[in-house]
Amino acid sequence: MNAITETKFNFPKQKSFYKGKVRDVYNIDDTMLVMIVSDRISAFDVVLPQGIPYKGQVLNQIAAKFLKATEDIVPNWVIAVPDPMVTVGHFCEPFKVEMVIRGYLSGHAWREYKAGKRTVCGVAMPEGMKENDKFPEPLLTPTTKASVGHDEDISKEEIIKQGLVTKEDYEQLEKYTRAVFQRGTEIAASMGLILVDTKYEFGKKDGRIFLIDEIHTPDSSRYFYKEGYEARQQKGEAQKQLSKEFVREWLMANGFQGKDGQQVPEMTDAICSSISERYIELYENIVGEKFVKADVSNVLERVERNINSFLSK
Numbered sequence: 001m002n003a004i005t006e007t008k009f010n011f012p013k014q015k016s017f018y019k020g021k022v023r024d025v026y027n028i029d030d031t032m033l034v035m036i037v038s039d040r041i042s043a044f045d046v047v048l049p050q051g052i053p054y055k056g057q058v059l060n061q062i063a064a065k066f067l068k069a070t071e072d073i074v075p076n077w078v079i080a081v082p083d084p085m086v087t088v089g090h091f092c093e094p095f096k097v098e099m100v101i102r103g104y105l106s107g108h109a110w111r112e113y114k115a116g117k118r119t120v121c122g123v124a125m126p127e128g129m130k131e132n133d134k135f136p137e138p139l140l141t142p143t144t145k146a147s148v149g150h151d152e153d154i155s156k157e158e159i160i161k162q163g164l165v166t167k168e169d170y171e172q173l174e175k176y177t178r179a180v181f182q183r184g185t186e187i188a189a190s191m192g193l194i195l196v197d198t199k200y201e202f203g204k205k206d207g208r209i210f211l212i213d214e215i216h217t218p219d220s221s222r223y224f225y226k227e228g229y230e231a232r233q234q235k236g237e238a239q240k241q242l243s244k245e246f247v248r249e250w251l252m253a254n255g256f257q258g259k260d261g262q263q264v265p266e267m268t269d270a271i272c273s274s275i276s277e278r279y280i281e282l283y284e285n286i287v288g289e290k291f292v293k294a295d296v297s298n299v300l301e302r303v304e305r306n307i308n309s310f311l312s313k
Helices: 053-070 105-114 157-159 166-190 229-235 245-253 269-287 300-310
Strands: 014-018 023-028 032-037 076-083 086-090 097-104 134-140 193-205 208-214 221-225
Touching: 014 157, 032 053, 032 300, 053 076, 053 086, 053 166, 053 269, 076 300, 086 300, 097 166, 105 193, 134 166, 157 166, 166 208, 245 269
Parallel strands: none
Antiparallel strands: 014 023, 023 032, 032 086, 076 086, 097 134, 097 193, 193 208, 193 221
């Protein structure tokens, strides 16, 4: 299976390299970042042993489309997409918070609510809600960006008090977050989807705020299918999701939840291929276009050649 799970490139003027769970990021002379969205897949905070063909291309191309569709709202870091799996962008100093915005009571917010809490990140949640109900207004629930361990919930007041972000910048981040989420919601609705919640990262370069990293992909966002949403809510049924939840379900059905001593089930070619097909389906549903598979006969060579050709311009 021709999937990229590791890159070890050495580009001209390369200063450093960072390997995330899914992304490999090369710093070029503190002016540009080359971000390769690999085919690695993670679940339960564990990177699984096999790569998923075309997954990196799916995520990179969804993010590129949504960054393009929101560039009139906020400048973003993208300079070019020289390869289906690669984005080259401005080197920005990232803010130390992630802007999480929730249109519906799902995931982490629901777990807090179910435990009896009525505020999350200092923001009040109405009484009498049930899982996956729509909030009267989208809730901004920022988190700290942990270099080690898990991100932590934090309130606007704490962010400003701790000096993580200035009051002026934070208020600008809030405005951008709400506006980009609104645009994402409208685009999702036109595709028959509901954008449930998502997160954005921002950075600064030469005193300007930029939207960085990736947006509105199934790895950073939760989507529901719009059709049947109301009926499922009324019956108290689970919502039909468009996310990588199906991977977690397959792992759990095979006795793996990331706990000590548990073995990742065998990822056969057939399993990897079926996950790949689901990611392509996600792409087509979110973007509303047919997915065009890039040539993966020698995918590492292709990626390196395309990046080098861009950097040498």
